[in-house]
Amino acid sequence: MGIKKTSKSNLHSKNKHNSSYNFTELITVYPALKEVVFVNSYGTETIDFANPEAVRAINTALLFKYYNITFWDFPSDNLCPPIPGRVDYIHHLADLLNSSKITNPIVVLDIGTGANCIYPLLGNAEYDWQFTGTDIDKKSLDRAGKIVNLSST
Numbered sequence: 001m002g003i004k005k006t007s008k009s010n011l012h013s014k015n016k017h018n019s020s021y022n023f024t025e026l027i028t029v030y031p032a033l034k035e036v037v038f039v040n041s042y043g044t045e046t047i048d049f050a051n052p053e054a055v056r057a058i059n060t061a062l063l064f065k066y067y068n069i070t071f072w073d074f075p076s077d078n079l080c081p082p083i084p085g086r087v088d089y090i091h092h093l094a095d096l097l098n099s100s101k102i103t104n105p106i107v108v109l110d111i112g113t114g115a116n117c118i119y120p121l122l123g124n125a126e127y128d129w130q131f132t133g134t135d136i137d138k139k140s141l142d143r144a145g146k147i148v149n150l151s152s153t
Contacts, residue, residue: 009084012091014126016066017084021058030061056080067125071150074115074143081118090122105130112136117144121151 011018023045027034036047036054047054056076062083063069097106106129110119113133120131135141 011084012088012095014091014094015084015088017062017087026058026061026065029064030057033057033061052076052080055082059083063121067122069121069125069151072116072121072147074147075139078115078140078143081116083118083122086118087122087126090119090126093123094127104128107132110134113140113144115140115143117147120144120148 009015009018023033023037027037033047036051036057037045038047040046047058049055059080059082060072063072106123106127108119108123108129108131110131110133113120113131113135115137117133120133123129123131133141133144135144
């Protein structure tokens with residue numbers, strides 16, 4: 001399986017997702033992705049971005065490949081965040097902190113961290129920031145804690 005050809009993105013220059021997805025590499029780190037990859041009518045490997053299972057699989061593969069996350073699972077009734085856009089936010093926040101002369105250690109309060117715990121995972125992986133996550137939903141907090149604990153081993 002090859003590389004998906006797309007136009008240049010408008011993502012932050014530090015974003016690891018500025019180029020096409022290499023499905024071969026992503027499937028290597030997350031084999032379940034293979035089930036949802038197909039060749040479209042243009043001869044390009046892709047996924048159906050309207051399919052929640054496919055979106056979850058590509059985003060899990062991205063976390064495993066580029067951010068050293070080893071576990072990312074949450075209930076299917078929770079939204080699956082798009083990793084390229086979420087990490088873009090982290091990079092822009094880092095730019096803001098740098099321009100403000102704020103230095104490490106960076107400690108972030110993530111209000112409404114959710115079951116997928118995405119901002120703490122990405123902020124820690126990219127910049128070694130420390131996070132405290134809050135949420136009103138105990139099940140989401142429990143799942144976020146499990147993700148952090150199992151990804152830290």
